[in-house]
Amino acid sequence: MENGGERFNWGKSLPVPSIQEIVKSDLHSVPERYVHENMDRPVISENLADSLEIPFIDFSSLAKGDEDEIKKLHLACKDWGFFQLINHGVKEELLEKMKAAASAFYELPLDEKNKYAKSENEIQGYGQNFVVSENQKLDWSDMIYLITVPSENRKYKFWPLTLPGFKETLEEYSREMQKVAEEIQANFSVLMGLERDGLKRLQGELKQGIRMNYYPICARPDIVLGISPHSDGTSFTLLLQDDQVTGLQIKHKDAWIPVKPVPNSLVVNVGDATEIQSNGMYKSIEHRGVTNEKKPRISIATFMFPDDEQEIGPLETMIDDQNHPKLYRNIKYVDFVREKFSRKMQGKSHTEFVKLYK
Ligand SMILES: O=C(O)CCC(=O)C(=O)O
Numbered sequence: 151m152e153n154g155g156e157r158f159n160w161g162k163s164l165p166v167p168s169i170q171e172i173v174k175s176d177l178h179s180v181p182e183r184y185v186h187e188n189m190d191r192p193v194i195s196e197n198l199a200d201s202l203e204i205p206f207i208d209f210s211s212l213a214k215g216d217e218d219e220i221k222k223l224h225l226a227c228k229d230w231g232f233f234q235l236i237n238h239g240v241k242e243e244l245l246e247k248m249k250a251a252a253s254a255f256y257e258l259p260l261d262e263k264n265k266y267a268k269s270e271n272e273i274q275g276y277g278q279n280f281v282v283s284e285n286q287k288l289d290w291s292d293m294i295y296l297i298t299v300p301s302e303n304r305k306y307k308f309w310p311l312t313l314p315g316f317k318e319t320l321e322e323y324s325r326e327m328q329k330v331a332e333e334i335q336a337n338f339s340v341l342m343g344l345e346r347d348g349l350k351r352l353q354g355e356l357k358q359g360i361r362m363n364y365y366p367i368c369a370r371p372d373i374v375l376g377i378s379p380h381s382d383g384t385s386f387t388l389l390l391q392d393d394q395v396t397g398l399q400i401k402h403k404d405a406w407i408p409v410k411p412v413p414n415s416l417v418v419n420v421g422d423a424t425e426i427q428s429n430g431m432y433k434s435i436e437h438r439g440v441t442n443e444k445k446p447r448i449s450i451a452t453f454m455f456p457d458d459e460q461e462i463g464p465l466e467t468m469i470d471d472q473n474h475p476k477l478y479r480n481i482k483y484v485d486f487v488r489e490k491f492s493r494k495m496q497g498k499s500h501t502e503f504v505k506l507y508k
């Protein structure tokens with residue numbers, strides 16, 4: 151393989167201070183680097199925002215092959231790009247343990263967390279990604295990102311192994327997410343005109359990375375962003391969020407819609423790779439995170455993606471020259487991800503270069 155033969159050599163990001171520490175030392179400070187320009191501030195459009203909810207999809211029905219549920223999944227991916235996955239079979243106890251493990255990590259003193267700090271040339275570890283210039287506005291969050299599947303590519307130096315139970319919990323959670331993801335991948339295959347194992351045969355086992363986000367409280371939630379608008383460069387993402395605090399918003403018909411937490415559910419969103427493979431039938435939807443003055447928030451995103459060496463492009467089954475011409479060019483997945491990591495997060499701008507028509 152190119153670039154030193156190392157997998158997940160996806161890019162770099164400049165070091166930034168921990169916003170959790172900044173807030174700890176001064177609850178009221180909002181440093182200039184975090185204050186977004188007027189047009190980017192998180193004003194919520196009043197009209198739709200409070201009345202709409204993303205669709206619910208019942209995983210157990212999907213797993214039984216229920217045709218109505220598969221149709222619902224199709225509509226959810228087409229019209230929303232986001233859904234709440236319920237009855238996924240992952241035990242509540244494990245979800246709670248995973249959230250507690252992430253929370254325990256962030257409770258460690260900074261010196262301890264810094265033992266797992268990412269270097270500038272890495273995307274794994276504790277810190278931030280997508281920071282490409284000293285002038286860029288920063289997001290009001292800290293994160294730790296770990297590649298979890300395939301297990302031989304794990305870099306344990308970034309895992310807080312001294313934290314009791316962390317490794318076991320993350321490993322169990324990773325296995326459970328992989329099972330859920332396989333079923334979703336099988337359903338996506340069918341919806342894109344393949345056999346249930348079509349995508350798996352085409353691109354092998356899905357790979358997985360887990361990102362634990364920490365959003366401290368903020369004295370001015372109206373002028374900062376927890377995470378800037380972006381779409382995920384994944385096949386799809388499974389998000390576990392805090393039951394108590396709403397922070398995620400998605401762009402739906404030009405309005406920002408808050409995704410209210412549903413206990414024990416996973417928020418699933420279509421990523422860029424699925425948008426490309428489905429030739430635009432499903433869209434990776436822009437989303438962002440907002441902060442609040444009262445409670446910190448933790449979210450755990452499980453990213454599912456193809457292998458670095460996999461070529462992704464619109465599936466043959468999704469192209470027909472008359473009605474559905476090919477909208478995206480084929481690209482090796484690693485080249486797509488490197489483009490994403492070379493930019494700041496800015497909506498879907500990182501996907502422009504694969505579009506055949508602009
Ligand atoms: O915290 C959230 O709700 C969203 C996180 C997210 O979009 C991401 O990590 O890609």
Ligand SMILES: [Fe+2]
Binds near residue numbers: 380382437
């Ligand atoms: Fe995201």
